[in-house]
Amino acid sequence: MTKIKFCGLMSENDIAYANEIKPDYIGFVFAKKSKRYIEPDHAKHLKSLLDDKILAVGVFVDEDIDTVAKYLNEGIIDIAQLHGSEDDGYIERLKNLTNKPVIKAFKIRSKDDAINAQHSKADHILLDAGAGDGLTFDWSYLKDIKRDYFLAGGLDVTNVARAIKLDPYAVDVSSGIETDGKKDKEKMKAFAANVRNGRKTNV
Numbered sequence: 001m002t003k004i005k006f007c008g009l010m011s012e013n014d015i016a017y018a019n020e021i022k023p024d025y026i027g028f029v030f031a032k033k034s035k036r037y038i039e040p041d042h043a044k045h046l047k048s049l050l051d052d053k054i055l056a057v058g059v060f061v062d063e064d065i066d067t068v069a070k071y072l073n074e075g076i077i078d079i080a081q082l083h084g085s086e087d088d089g090y091i092e093r094l095k096n097l098t099n100k101p102v103i104k105a106f107k108i109r110s111k112d113d114a115i116n117a118q119h120s121k122a123d124h125i126l127l128d129a130g131a132g133d134g135l136t137f138d139w140s141y142l143k144d145i146k147r148d149y150f151l152a153g154g155l156d157v158t159n160v161a162r163a164i165k166l167d168p169y170a171v172d173v174s175s176g177i178e179t180d181g182k183k184d185k186e187k188m189k190a191f192a193a194n195v196r197n198g199r200k201t202n203v
Helices: 013-022 040-049 067-074 088-097 111-115 161-165 187-201
Strands: 003-006 025-027 055-060 080-082 100-106 124-126 149-150 170-173
Touching: 003 013, 013 025, 013 040, 025 080, 040 055, 040 187, 055 067, 067 080, 067 088, 067 111, 080 088, 088 100, 100 111, 100 170, 111 124, 161 170, 161 187
Parallel strands: 003 025, 003 170, 025 055, 055 080, 080 100, 100 124, 124 149, 149 170
Antiparallel strands: none
């Protein structure tokens, strides 16, 4: 059954919405150039409010490996998600510093990109349009994928039911559950409902 990840949470309200809707994962963005960046101390506070059944993911872009390991080992996050040029060597070093899972994100611009992503040494792969513009990529590139993946990029209430017909491990949404740059509880609820109703349809 496809899991749900709400990314880019920034406030106590966002956490309260998540605790009510119960996605499988939420994400904190630690990339300083992002408009959704939050300080680690604030993330630690928000994590303390989060339902312990929901896993917190930290999103990083070419961050110092010791910093990522620190956030994992201090329990600020449960999983690291790497969105930069981090290679398998980086992933192996990080896994030597912590026993926590790693997600590696890949920009998918061709069928070959999707196929090559399968070889990553990360625990999970995330396949994304990569532009951060709320647009999807060509999902036909995923036809021959044999490995579980998180699907991201341009997902929202209107297309997620179609997305889960691809049988991704998880769907990852951020701007698609926002209104005027803030998380929208009703959009979050509708997104989750569409995933869960689609799960029933697929069984």
